Amino acid sequence: MFKAFNEAFIKELLEIKSSFYKIGLLTLFPLFVFGLIVAIFYKGVAYEMPVVAVDLDKSELSRDILFSIDSSSTIDIKYRVETPKEAADLLKASTAYGLIIVPKGFAKDTQLLKQPKITFMLNTQYILVGKILKAAFVKSLNAMAASFDEVRSLKNGDPIELQITPYFNTSKNYFYFLVSALLPSIWQMFIVIAVIVSFGTLFKDKKEQEFFKGGHISMKIFGKLLPYTIVYMFLGFGFLYYLYFYLGWEFQGSFGFLLFGMFLTLLAYEAAALTLFVTGFDYARSLSLGAVYTAPAFAFLGITFPASNMNSLALFWRDMLPISKYMELQISQANYGAAMVDDVSKLFYISLFLLLFIPVVIRFKQRLQV
Amino acid sequence: MSFFEVLRSEAKLIFSDIAIVLTIIGGVILYSFLYPQPYANESVTSLRVSVVDLDRSDLSRDLVFMLDATPQIDIVRSDLSEDDAKAAFISGDIKGIIVIPKNFKKDIYQNRTTTIAIGADASYFLVYGAIVEAASKAALTQSAKIKVAKLLKESTLLEAAKKEYTPFSFNLINLFNKNNSYIEYVIPAVFILILQQTLLIGLGILGGGVNESLRSRRLKYFVNADIYQIITARFIIFGGIFFIHMLFYFGYSFSLYNIVHIANIYELLNFGIAFLAASIGLGIFLGSLFTSREIATPTILFSSLPLVFAAGFVWPKEAMPEIINYIALLFPSTSAIQGFLKLNQMGAEFNMVLDNYITLWIQALLYTILGYYFINKQRKKYVKI
Numbered sequence: 053m054f055k056a057f058n059e060a061f062i063k064e065l066l067e068i069k070s071s072f073y074k075i076g077l078l079t080l081f082p083l084f085v086f087g088l089i090v091a092i093f094y095k096g097v098a099y100e101m102p103v104v105a106v107d108l109d110k111s112e113l114s115r116d117i118l119f120s121i122d123s124s125s126t127i128d129i130k131y132r133v134e135t136p137k138e139a140a141d142l143l144k145a146s147t148a149y150g151l152i153i154v155p156k157g158f159a160k161d162t163q164l165l166k167q168p169k170i171t172f173m174l175n176t177q178y179i180l181v182g183k184i185l186k187a188a189f190v191k192s193l194n195a196m197a198a199s200f201d202e203v204r205s206l207k208n209g210d211p212i213e214l215q216i217t218p219y220f221n222t223s224k225n226y227f228y229f230l231v232s233a234l235l236p237s238i239w240q241m242f243i244v245i246a247v248i249v250s251f252g253t254l255f256k257d258k259k260e261q262e263f264f265k266g267g268h269i270s271m272k273i274f275g276k277l278l279p280y281t282i283v284y285m286f287l288g289f290g291f292l293y294y295l296y297f298y299l300g301w302e303f304q305g306s307f308g309f310l311l312f313g314m315f316l317t318l319l320a321y322e323a324a325a326l327t328l329f330v331t332g333f334d335y336a337r338s339l340s341l342g343a344v345y346t347a348p349a350f351a352f353l354g355i356t357f358p359a360s361n362m363n364s365l366a367l368f369w370r371d372m373l374p375i376s377k378y379m380e381l382q383i384s385q386a387n388y389g390a391a392m393v394d395d396v397s398k399l400f401y402i403s404l405f406l407l408l409f410i411p412v413v414i415r416f417k418q419r420l421q422v
Numbered sequence: 423m424s425f426f427e428v429l430r431s432e433a434k435l436i437f438s439d440i441a442i443v444l445t446i447i448g449g450v451i452l453y454s455f456l457y458p459q460p461y462a463n464e465s466v467t468s469l470r471v472s473v474v475d476l477d478r479s480d481l482s483r484d485l486v487f488m489l490d491a492t493p494q495i496d497i498v499r500s501d502l503s504e505d506d507a508k509a510a511f512i513s514g515d516i517k518g519i520i521v522i523p524k525n526f527k528k529d530i531y532q533n534r535t536t537t538i539a540i541g542a543d544a545s546y547f548l549v550y551g552a553i554v555e556a557a558s559k560a561a562l563t564q565s566a567k568i569k570v571a572k573l574l575k576e577s578t579l580l581e582a583a584k585k586e587y588t589p590f591s592f593n594l595i596n597l598f599n600k601n602n603s604y605i606e607y608v609i610p611a612v613f614i615l616i617l618q619q620t621l622l623i624g625l626g627i628l629g630g631g632v633n634e635s636l637r638s639r640r641l642k643y644f645v646n647a648d649i650y651q652i653i654t655a656r657f658i659i660f661g662g663i664f665f666i667h668m669l670f671y672f673g674y675s676f677s678l679y680n681i682v683h684i685a686n687i688y689e690l691l692n693f694g695i696a697f698l699a700a701s702i703g704l705g706i707f708l709g710s711l712f713t714s715r716e717i718a719t720p721t722i723l724f725s726s727l728p729l730v731f732a733a734g735f736v737w738p739k740e741a742m743p744e745i746i747n748y749i750a751l752l753f754p755s756t757s758a759i760q761g762f763l764k765l766n767q768m769g770a771e772f773n774m775v776l777d778n779y780i781t782l783w784i785q786a787l788l789y790t791i792l793g794y795y796f797i798n799k800q801r802k803k804y805v806k807i
Contacts (some may be wrong), residue, residue: 073717077720081724085724085725085727085728088728088732088746089727089728089731091742091743091745091746092728092731092732092737092742092743092746093731093737093742094742094743095741095742095743098737098738098740098741099741100740101738101740102740141771141774143597143768144764144768144769144770144771144774145764145770145774145775146760146763146764146768146770149738158590161590162589162590165589167589167590167591168590169590169591169592169593170590170591170592170593171592171593171595172592172593172594172595173595173596173597174594174595174596174597175597175598175768176596176597176598177597177598177606177607177735177763177767177768178607178735178736178738179604179607180736180737180738181738182596183551186594189592189594190592190594193592211530211533211535211536211565211568211569211572212530212535212536212537212538212561212562212564212565212568213535213536213537213538214537214538214539214540214557214558214561214562215537215538215539215540216539216540216541216554216558217539217540217541217542218541218542218544218550219511219541219542219543219544219545220543220544220545226547226737229545229547230731230737234727234731237727238724238727241723241724242724245719245720245723245724249716249720252716253716256716334440334441335716336439336440336441336627336715336716336719337440337441337444339441339716339719339720340441340444340445340449340623340719342719343445343449343623343719343720343723344449344452344453344456346723347453347723347726348453348456348457350727351457351460351461351608352459352460354460354546355546356547356548356604357460357461357466357548357604358466358469358546358548358549360468360469360470360517360549361463361465361466361467361468362459362460362462362463363459363462363463365459365462366459366460366462369456369459370460383545387545388512388545390512394512394513
């Protein structure tokens with residue numbers, strides 16, 4: 053029995069060695085895509101976002117205020133125009149993400165206690181950028197208003213002040229937020245595709261009878277999967293190491309526990325990939341199915357848009373993806389530092405996917421009989 | 423060979439291949455329903471929060487009421503201590519904690535500043551943002567009310583009282599996607615990417631399959647036909663199918679999800695045709711390079727996530743290294759997304775998207791030429807033998 057496992061493993065290694073494509077799927081390609089994602093978010097925080105200003109007052113106060121806003125590292129008043137319409141056009145062309153209008157008579161009205169308003173228009177089609185700009189703008193303006201208000205606020209301070217604490221991801225860095233979810237999303241794509249490629253090429257080249265000759269089908273399947281299991285586990289460990297050791301993001305819980313969860317997720321995806329494959333034993337078709345199954349996964353992780361606000365159809369599809377449970381586990385261990393006993397249920401859930409190996413082996417047996 | 427014969431042969435190749443049909447018809451329809459699902463509820467509401475009210479006065483209860491009244495927050499627990507609340511947070515029951523200190527009311531009446539603590543899970547940005555924004559608003563509104571009331575008591579005129587609050591203030595206007603709908607944010611762009619990727623996969627499978635068949639000396643027609651005819655046939659078939667898909671996506675699907683569309687339909691179609699032309703060109707080019715049918719799907723699949731983020735609508739292109747921007751521009755989806763969002767979601771004039779438009783046509787031309795060159799090369803390789 054173990055001999056069959058071993059045999060299949062060695063055969064697969066030879067297969068891989070002779071195919072640049074398969075070697076690539078295991079090494080170069082995933083590393084390349086990981087690298088692209090890291091490069092995209094490398095800067096982590098948005099700096100110097102271009103904004104357009106229309107100063108209709110041209111007073112010392114208006115210049116001071118615009119200067120104060122410009123000195124924020126987030127905002128760069130890159131364009132100054134004379135009319136609001138020109139400014140709006142720049143916004144529509146997405147050349148600028150925000151527009152500031154200081155109305156005529158602003159300085160005078162401030163003196164006269166008329167509380168004039170500065171208009172800030174944000175392009176909120178780009179939600180993330182809109183949020184970042186809004187926060188930066190409000191911060192600058194409040195700082196300016198406070199320095200004004202000093203004399204008066206000594207007498208009439210704000211009764212309620214706020215102390216805001218972000219739990220976890222305290223630097224509120226978009227890089228961590230997105231990359232820690234994107235890397236696993238890409239990882240699961242590669243696992244499914246590599247497994248389908250491995251078995252797909254076997255059947256396409258009509259070598260399956262020869263490969264499975266002599267019985268012990270399940271052992272041979274696992275042996276054939278072993279190179280991928282090893283390498284993708286290594287790659288998974290690699291990206292975790294990158295995030296939590298190389299970059300030093302906080303990891304509060306048990307790393308070993310998370311690795312175990314990652315291993316189960318890997319096996320779960322191998323089972324899922326084979327399940328897709330055995331629907332027709334057709335190489336190209338299973339690839340299409342694999343694409344449908346893995347491509348949208350990122351959105352369903354609930355990192356960008358939270359799962360608590362998804363509808364039931366989305367939640368159903370989400371439950372079909374092991375990576376969503378894995379992501380919960382990763383956040384739970386890394387961010388919250390939850391106790392293992394609290395997260396065991398997640399591991400259990402992921403393990404359920406392993407049951408898919410049973411119908412997979414049955415289907416293989418049926419197919420090989422023919 | 424007559425063009426009509428070539429067209430028929432290409433069509434036969436395409437529609438008899440289940441993998442292609444699955445992708446370009448099934449995939450497109452399925453993705454149009456699948457991708458928007460996570461965002462279908464549009465914005466983040468009813469986040470579970472606990473309030474630790476250490477004051478239990480009528481004033482603090484007012485604040486709690488105001489907090490619960492916000493759509494983003496649902497006060498689902500009131501814990502007796504911060505530790506209790508934190509335990510609930512760790513167990514996943516709540517996503518935020520608000521603490522009202524003891525002596526809240528007393529401090530306010532005695533003109534001392536009191537501090538409300540708001541904590542939320544920053545592991546999930548929208549969650550954090552929604553809780554903090556809603557809680558801040560409720561607390562600051564109550565603060566302003568109290569301040570105005572106090573000033574009034576000190577016999578300051580109501581107008582002056584309101585204004586003493588700050589010397590100047592601001593008007594914050596959200597342009598485009600005013601409701602911060604996540605669907606409006608993501609879906610228009612994702613749909614364009616889906617169209618491109620499925621188109622590329624379809625043509626990739628076709629091209630790769632042809633190369634495979636050439637190697638095994640099958641496909642007589644392909645060897646005999648004029649390459650111009652083959653390319654034109656592909657443009658017609660894929661162009662026709664995807665034009666209909668485009669109408670489906672930007673008409674029906676948009677209405678289904680209540681996504682705004684501002685643009686003039688002719689401008690949109692014009693722009694869309696440029697996008698399709700560029701994508702078909704790229705697909706023919708890539709197809710001529712693929713050595714087998716099965717290389718297409720994974721290759722295009724792996725490029726999807728990087729392309730989504732490099733397109734510059736989730737994450738601004740100013741925040742990415744320049745080289746990434748240039749690589750992203752090689753793909754029609756990048757120019758198409760940028761142009762389309764401006765036209766349709768932001769109401770830009772066509773001349774504002776001219777640079778995107780021209781880029782797409784240049785790509786259409788360049789990629790088609792490259793495709794021609796490589797198809798020719800592949801054929802020569804096998805016809806000789």
